[in-house]
Amino acid sequence: xxxxxxxxxxxxxxxxxxxxxxxxxxxxxxxxxxxxxxxxxxxxxxxxxxxxxxxxxxxxxxxxxxxxxxxxxxxxxxxxxxxxxxxxxxxxxxxxxxxxxxxxxxxxxxxxxxxxxxxxxxxxxxxxxxxxxxxxxxxxxxxxxxxxxxxxxxxxxxxxxxxxxxxxxxxxxxxxxxxxxxxxxxxxxxxxxxxxxxxxxxxxxxxxxxxxxxxxxxxxxxxxxxxxxxxxxxxxxxxxxxxxxxxxxxxxxxxxxxxxxxxxxxxxxxxxxxxxxxxxxxxxxxxxxxxxxxxxxxxxxxxxxxxxxxxxxxxxxxxxxxxxxxxxxxxxxxxxxxxxxxxxxxxxxxxxxxxxxxxxxxxxxxxxxxxxxxxxxxxxxxxxxxxxxxxxxxxxxxxxxxxxxxxxxxxxxxxxxxxxxxxxxxxx
Amino acid sequence: xxxxxxxxxxxxxxxxxxxxxxxxxxxxxxxxxxxxxxxxxxxxxxxxxxxxxxxxxxxxxxxxxxxxxxxxxxxxxxxxxxxxxxxxxxxxxxxxxxxxxxxxxxxxxxxxxxxxxxxxxxxxxxxxxxxxxxxxxxxxxxxxxxxxxxxxxxxxxxxxxxxxxxxxxxxxxxxxxxxxxxxxxxxxxxxxxxxxxxxxxxxxxxxxxxxxxxxxxxxxxxxxxxxxxxxxxxxxxxxxxxxxxxxxxxxxxxxxxxxxxxx
Numbered sequence: 001x002x003x004x005x006x007x008x009x010x011x012x013x014x015x016x017x018x019x020x021x022x023x024x025x026x027x028x029x030x031x032x033x034x035x036x037x038x039x040x041x042x043x044x045x046x047x048x049x050x051x052x053x054x055x056x057x058x059x060x061x062x063x064x065x066x067x068x069x070x071x072x073x074x075x076x077x078x079x080x081x082x083x084x085x086x087x088x089x090x091x092x093x094x095x096x097x098x099x100x101x102x103x104x105x106x107x108x109x110x111x112x113x114x115x116x117x118x119x120x121x122x123x124x125x126x127x128x129x130x131x132x133x134x135x136x137x138x139x140x141x142x143x144x145x146x147x148x149x150x151x152x153x154x155x156x157x158x159x160x161x162x163x164x165x166x167x168x169x170x171x172x173x174x175x176x177x178x179x180x181x182x183x184x185x186x187x188x189x190x191x192x193x194x195x196x197x198x199x200x201x202x203x204x205x206x207x208x209x210x211x212x213x214x215x216x217x218x219x220x221x222x223x224x225x226x227x228x229x230x231x232x233x234x235x236x237x238x239x240x241x242x243x244x245x246x247x248x249x250x251x252x253x254x255x256x257x258x259x260x261x262x263x264x265x266x267x268x269x270x271x272x273x274x275x276x277x278x279x280x281x282x283x284x285x286x287x288x289x290x291x292x293x294x295x296x297x298x299x300x301x302x303x304x305x306x307x308x309x310x311x312x313x314x315x316x317x318x319x320x321x322x323x324x325x326x327x328x329x330x331x332x333x334x335x336x337x338x339x340x341x342x343x344x345x346x347x348x349x350x351x352x353x354x355x356x357x358x359x360x361x362x363x364x365x366x367x368x369x370x371x372x373x374x375x376x377x378x379x380x381x382x383x384x385x386x387x388x389x390x391x392x393x394x395x396x397x398x399x400x401x402x403x404x405x406x407x408x409x410x411x412x413x414x415x416x417x418x419x420x421x422x423x424x425x426x427x428x
Numbered sequence: 429x430x431x432x433x434x435x436x437x438x439x440x441x442x443x444x445x446x447x448x449x450x451x452x453x454x455x456x457x458x459x460x461x462x463x464x465x466x467x468x469x470x471x472x473x474x475x476x477x478x479x480x481x482x483x484x485x486x487x488x489x490x491x492x493x494x495x496x497x498x499x500x501x502x503x504x505x506x507x508x509x510x511x512x513x514x515x516x517x518x519x520x521x522x523x524x525x526x527x528x529x530x531x532x533x534x535x536x537x538x539x540x541x542x543x544x545x546x547x548x549x550x551x552x553x554x555x556x557x558x559x560x561x562x563x564x565x566x567x568x569x570x571x572x573x574x575x576x577x578x579x580x581x582x583x584x585x586x587x588x589x590x591x592x593x594x595x596x597x598x599x600x601x602x603x604x605x606x607x608x609x610x611x612x613x614x615x616x617x618x619x620x621x622x623x624x625x626x627x628x629x630x631x632x633x634x635x636x637x638x639x640x641x642x643x644x645x646x647x648x649x650x651x652x653x654x655x656x657x658x659x660x661x662x663x664x665x666x667x668x669x670x671x672x673x674x675x676x677x678x679x680x681x682x683x684x685x686x687x688x689x690x691x
Contacts, residue, residue, distance in 0.1 A: 021509045045509075104689065111689060120538040147536045161680040226684065231529065233542050233684070274542035276527065281542050320543065323550030323559075362476060362662050363554030364484075392484045392508050427509035 015055060018048035027423040036186055036419055038065035043099070053105035063094040068186040069139050070095075076182035077139060079208040080261075084154060085116075085176045100152050111159045116152045119170055121224065121237055122285050123272045124314035126353055126372055127332040129287040130237055130270045133172065133222065135244040137179045141187045141414055143383070143401050151176055165227045172220040175211050177263060178244040191413040192344050193295055196248060196259060196304045209246055209261035218242070232275045237287075239268040247293040248304040259304065266291040279320045286313035296342040308338035324363065328355040350375035364389045372411070379405020379412035393427045448577035452591045455613050456575060460567045462618040463647050465673035467493035472503075472666060474555060479661030486511065489691045492565075493677045497522035500682035501563070504691040515687040516553070524569055533687040540684045549605020556655035556664040558605065561636065566619050566650055568593070568611070572600050581612065583621045588612040606633060617641055617648040632658050645673045 022044040029036040042061045047054070064070070070077070074087040074095045081087075087095040102115025122130035126142070134150040136142075142149065154174040160167045181188050183206075189195050195206070212218035220241035227234050246261030270287035289312075293305040316330040332351040339347035353372040359365065366387045373380030382404070387397040399421040405412035472488040487507035493500055498521055505514040513535035520528050527545035534541065546552075548560035560569075573593030581590055593609045595601035607628050611620040619638055627633040640652035649671055656663040680686060 021512070023509060111685070113689075118538050122539070123542075125537070145536055147538065150538075159685055161683060161685055163679075166683065166685040228529075228684070233531075276529065276542055276544040278527070279544045279547075281544050283542065318541075318543070320546075323546055359554070362478070362551070362556070362660075364478075389484065389510075391482070392486075393510070395510065425510070 015046060015048035015050060018046045021045045021428065023425055023427045025423060025425045027421065029419050029421045031417055031419040035066050036068055053103045055103050056100060058100040060097045060099050067093045071184045072182045077137065077179040080179040081176045082174050085174055109160065112156065114156045116154050118150050118152050119155060119157055123274050123283040124285055124316055124330055127314050127330055127351060129285045129312050129314050130272065132239060132241065132268060135176055135178045139181045139185065139187060151179065165225060168224040170222040173215060175213060175218060177211065177242065177246065186417060187414060189413065191410050192408055193410050196295060207258050207260045212242060212263055232273055235272045237270045241266065241268065243292060249302050250304050251302065264291060264293055281318040284313060284315045295344045296340065297344060298342050306340040306343050308336040311335050324359040326357040346376050374409060374411065377405060377409040379409030381411045395425045397423045449575055452575035452577040453570065455589050455591055456568055456570050459613060459618045460570065464565060465647055467675060467677040468671065468673050469675035469677065470671040471669045473669065475665040476555060477663050491677050491681055493682065502682050502686065506691065513690055517682060517684065517687050520563055524571060531684055531687060540687050548603050556634065556657045556662055557666065560604065572596060572604060583612045586614050586621055588614050588621055601628065619648060619650060634658060644671050647673055
C-alpha cells in the first residue's frame with residue numbers, strides 16, 4: 001500500500017501534459033438548530049500520461065463555516081481510516097483529502113487500475129447488498145451522494161475481457177472502515193441498531209476503533225464475473241472481507257464502561273441480474289454473508305453483538321415513462337439464519353424505496369424525489385431536489401431532507417435533523 | 429417476345445402513384461446503401477441554444493462498429509466537467525422489431541445501469557435530435573414509412589429529391605414522435621440536406637439541416653448538423669471532428685467494462 005502511495009506521488013510528478021479540471025461547490029444547510037453547514041468544497045482533478053500508464057488524481061479541499069458536522073475536526077473520523085487514507089486537517093473546520101489517485105495500465109490483455117479508487121458492485125440504488133467494498137463516511141448519515149459518501153481505498157483491480165464476459169479480481173490492502181462521527185456531531189448515531197446504551201447513563205462513548213493491521217492476512221480480496229447472456233446482464237461475485245460496520249466490544253472495568261469498535265471477517269457470495277423489457281428495467285441482486293454481526297441488548301463474552309449468516313436481496317424496477325421521466329421502485333429484504341433473541345433487529349427485515357425523477361427544458365432542469373423506508377420500524381427518509389444547469393459550467397440546486405418515524409429507528413434517529421439545502425456549483 | 433410484351437404492358441399499366449412510390453423508395457434505398465464505414469471514431473461537439481440565445485456546450489468521444497448487421501455504439505462525455513465520464517453504450521440489432529440494448533454509466537453512481545431502449549422519437553440526452561437520428565446516422569428505417577415522391581428542389585444550391593414519408597401505422601407514428609416527414613435528398617451524396625417533421629396534430633415540429641458534408645476516406649460524411657425544435661425555439665448544433673474510419677475499434681471497446689473505464 002505504501003508502494004502504491006509512493007508510485008502515485010512519483011506518477012504525479014511525471015505527469016506529461018496533465019489536464020486539470022475541477023469544481024467549486026458552495027452549499028448552505030439549515031435545520032431546526034440553525035445553520036447546519038456553510039461549506040465550500042473544491043475538487044481538483046489531474047489526468048495525464050506517465051511512463052507507467054495513464055494516471056488520475058483527484059484532490060478535495062473542504063471548509064465549513066460551522067463545526068456541527070465535524071465538531072472535533074477530522075480526528076475522530078480519521079480513527080477509522082488507515083494511516084495512508086486519512087484526511088489532513090488544515091483548521092478545526094477545514095481539511096484536504098486525496099480522493100483518488102490511480103494508474104490505468106494494459107498488461108498482457110488485462111486492464112489494471114491500481115491506486116486509491118472506488119470499486120462498486122451490485123445493481124441497486126441506496127440499498128446495499130453487494131456494494132460492500134468501499135466503506136462509507138457517515139458524517140451526514142446517508143444524505144450525500146454515494147460518490148461523496150464512499151471512502152476510496154488503496155487497492156488493485158484487474159479485469160480480463162473475454163467475449164461477452166469480464167472477469168474481475170480485486171485486492172484491497174487498505175484497512176479503512178465506515179467512519180462514524182463523534183458523539184457531539186449533528187449526525188452522531190443514537191439508534192440502538194448502531195450504538196449501545198449504558199443503563200440510565202444514556203449513550204456510551206466509543207473508544208478509538210481497533211482496526212486490523214496485518215498486510216495480506218487482514219486484506220480484502222474479491223473476484224467477480226460479469227456477462228451479457230441472451231439479453232440479461234448477469235454477475236457472480238465473491239468477497240472475503242472485514243465487515244465495514246464495527247462490532248462493538250464492551251470492557252466493563254472499574255471505571256466507566258469502555259466500548260471499542262472492532263472488526264470481524266465474513267465471506268460474501270452474491271449475484272446480480274438486469275434486463276430491459278420494453279420501457280421497464282428489471283434488476284436485482286442477492287448476497288449471502290456467512291458471518292454478519294448485529295447489535296445485541298446484552299453483552300456476551302464482551303461483544304455487544306451477535307453473529308448470524310445473512311441472506312439479503314434487492315429487487316428493483318425502473319419504468320422509463322418517457323425520455324425525461326423515470327419512476328423507480330425497490331424492495332430490500334434481509335433474513336438471518338441464526339437470529340438471537342438478544343439482537344435488536346428482527347430476523348426478517350424489509351425496506352423499500354421509491355424514486356421519481358423528471359427532467360425538462362432540454363434537461364436543464366431536474367426534479368427528483370427519493371423515499372426510503374423501513375417496513376419493520378415504520379421510519380424513513382424523503383429527499384427532494386430541484387437542480388438547474390444555468391450555463392455549461394454553472395448549476396444551482398435546492399433540496400430538502402425529511403426524516404420520519406421513531407427515534408430508535410435507523411432513519412428516525414435523525415428526525416431532529418430535517419433540513420433544507422441550497423447550493424451552487426461552478427466547474428472549470 | 430410474348431413475355432416481354434406482357435411485362436411492358438404490366439409496367440405501362442402501373443398507376444402513376446405506384447411508380448412515384450417506387451421512385452421514392454429507390455432514392456431512400458440509395459440513402460441506406462451509402463457507405464458509412466465498418467467502424468468509425470469521431471468527436472461530437474454539441475452546442476445547445478435556447479430561444480433566448482443562451483448556449484451550453486458538450487463534447488463527446490464516440491465509436492461505432494458493425495458486427496455483421498449488428499451495430500454497436502459507445503459514447504463518452506468528455507466535457508464539461510459536470511458530465512465528464514458519463515458513458516452510453518448501445519447494441520442496435522438489425523431486426524427493427526427487436527429493441528436495442530442500452531447501458532448508461534453515471535460517474536456519480538460509479539455503476540453501469542441497464543436502461544430500457546428509448547422510444548425512437550425521444551430527444552437524445554437533452555438535445556433536439558431524436559434517438560433515431562443519432563442511431564441511424566442520416567439513414568432511414570424504410571419499413572416505418574409509406575413513401576411518396578414530391579419533386580425536385582434546390583437546397584443551399586444543391587439539387588435535391590424531395591421524398592415524403594408517413595408512418596405506416598399509428599403505433600409507428602407514436603414511437604417515432606411525428607406524423608409526417610419530408611427528406612430533401614442530395615442524390616450526389618445520398619444524404620438528406622434538410623429534413624422536416626410534423627407532429628401528431630399536423631403542425632411543423634422540427635427541422636434538421638445538414639450544414640456541411642465532407643468526403644473522408646471515400647465516405648461522404650455529415651460534419652455539421654443543426655436540429656431545431658420549432659415549438660420551443662431550442663436548437664442543437666452537432667459538429668463532428670477527428671473522424672477516423674480506420675480506427676482500431678476492438679470488440680472489447682463496446683463493453684460495460686469499458687463504460688466504467690472511460691475512453
